[in-house]
Amino acid sequence: MNFAEIIYTNPILKRLSEIAQKTGIESYVVGGFVRDLLLDRPCKDIDVVCIGDGNGIHLAQKLSETVDNNTQISIFKNFGTAHVNVEDWDVEFVGARKESYQRDSRKPIVENGTLEDDQNRRDFTINALAISLNRRDLGALIDPFDGVGDLKRKMIRTPLTPDVTFSDDPLRMMRAIRFASQLSFDIDPDSFDAIQKMKDRIRIISQERIIDELNKIVLSSTPSYGFKLLYHCGLLQYIFPELVALQGVETQDGKGHKDNFYHTLQVLDNVSKNSNDLWLRWAAILHDIAKPATKRFDARVGWTFHGHEDAGARMVPNIFRRMKLPMNEKMRFVQKLVRLHLRPIALVKETITDSALRRLLFDSGEDLEALMMLCRADITSKNHEKVKKHIQNFNKVEQKLQEVEARDRIRNFQPVITGEIIMETFGLAPSREVGEIKTAIREAILDGKLRNDWDEAYSFMLSTGKKLGLSPVNN
Structure with missing residues (x-):
């Protein structure tokens, strides 16, 4: 050159x-x-x-x-x-x-x-x-x-003795793995051995610097490679113990569950093939994060993880706070996808109701496409026929969602009757009764019992208020 x-x-x-x-x-x-x-x-x-x-x-x-x-x-x-x-x-x-x-x-x-x-x-x-x-x-x-x-050998190697390089600045251990992940390079064996030996030195590095490197690994083309390096060198235990806790397979009465650590990394890679969105990738990382806490063995059905989606959603803010990730709409987006990631799977049944579809549209709102992308990525079976069947089911769900949305316009909808209208009609200050009437109107619309139409919703409001012992102030 x-x-x-x-x-x-x-x-x-x-x-x-x-x-x-x-x-x-x-x-x-x-x-x-x-x-x-x-x-x-x-x-x-x-x-x-x-x-x-x-x-x-x-x-x-x-x-x-x-x-x-x-x-x-x-x-x-x-x-x-x-x-x-x-x-x-x-x-x-x-x-x-x-x-x-x-x-x-x-x-x-x-x-x-x-x-x-x-x-x-x-x-x-x-x-x-x-x-x-x-x-x-x-x-x-x-x-x-x-x-x-x-560069020709595709090798990450330190200029001086790796012990000296990493001891002087332990962040370089993270950077070694980040460059390996970004460039699809190997790490020189002596350098990797030094990282394993000195991994505890990462404790003196600020969390802000660590998360900056970790996010670059998350954004690499095949992020699982970087996470596997972090795991095998021992750094992941220090910077992300909740993810390490997913590793391993437990067997009882001849029944085992999948290794949720490697499953999570496969989901992350699957998402990464279709999106460069950092926060969608974080949703993939955290979607099963509560499985260790919810794991139970049932002699009839084997291992279960009931409620891991809700428990995981509750864990998201604490993980974001500790790791110095943003405590804003980015965190709430990840939390929403973790909470909802099982919902589309339940909608594959032929008998699913429009009400259930409306509720998913309402709950996911503008993030429905991201949620469906995560759900598709969550199919990691090695059985190609099983994967094909799941994809076909998701296609059907998406078609049904599109039909319901085209008819009812539920995504991001707001009931025509607001809290202010309720307070003005019944002469109320902000109170429990106002919340109950708002909720009743919203639920009736989502259940298909009521159109989001002024006359219908106003009449429903009056009847709901009457049940609570309220009367319009102008009557």
Whole structure:
């Protein structure tokens, strides 16, 4: 690969090299951009290492002066770094650093260093590659640890001894698995052994940093690979014990249940084939999370997990809170899908009522498509005929749901009679009676006993109020 030609043809790299040569600042493009260039992966993030104290900030300022006023520059003098957002590129400038660590912290003691020092401190050989922006060797690839060879071998390996690399910054253990999952690479045996040996060091890492790496694993094309690596190296027990609790098969009276850990990972992969939605993938991860708590053995039917959908939905907020996932509509979306994930399965019977279909439409609302995608992904049988039959049943359910929705418009519906109308009609303040009347109207509509029509609903409201001993204030 001719990196000099790439520099000349890439407008940002060309501008960077011209500034570096004009100012005389020794500069290199390092890390992920070089790696992705060699892998032919798109990348809009460029890391530039500059030799000499303050030169990274100086180079960033010079770059910002060459572009229009819309360019955003952020300077962090305490760290000697700067960030420039130019057009659709993110360019990070740092001074070459030499780092040392104390055992109880991942925050390094930083000194000015050489390019060699900077490459030594990188997490993996494939991220330690550098391209010169300097006149004397423009486009030269500096690869002291055979990162190019590791790219060809599809191998994640540390530049220095893995014990040192992971002890200095234990987050790198998560990053090793994240890169392996994203790139479909193997982890070097010595590096994987070091992760197994030092897994407890992950405790000093903030949950925010851990969940950032875990979400990137969840979003990889085959996330089960990353989770299996996390499980086998022992990290998963520290960061997600509820998922580990799903692992294993118990047998009693010759009856066993499936391994819910590997089933969950298969569901996650199935969802990932059809959606890049992070939160739908989290719903797949958590859909059976309460099975260990609800597992019971019945001599007649074998193992049961009654109520695991409701118990799982109750677990979701605590898991999100502990893992520093967002406690907002994202969490509520996951919680809803966990609670509802068995409902469509119950609708495959020919005798299912329109009322049951209306209730699923109402309860799932705008998330019905996501729910059905999760339910389809939940079919993991190795019996192809059984899978085919389940898919056909789901097709029938979806057809019935479409027919009911087209007729009744239940999804996200609001009864024409609101709480305000009830209070005004009966002269009530907010109270239990208002809630009872609202619920009765909604249930009657969902049961098909009442159309969501003003005259019908108003009359129903009056009759319900009468049963509660209420009279309209205008009568």
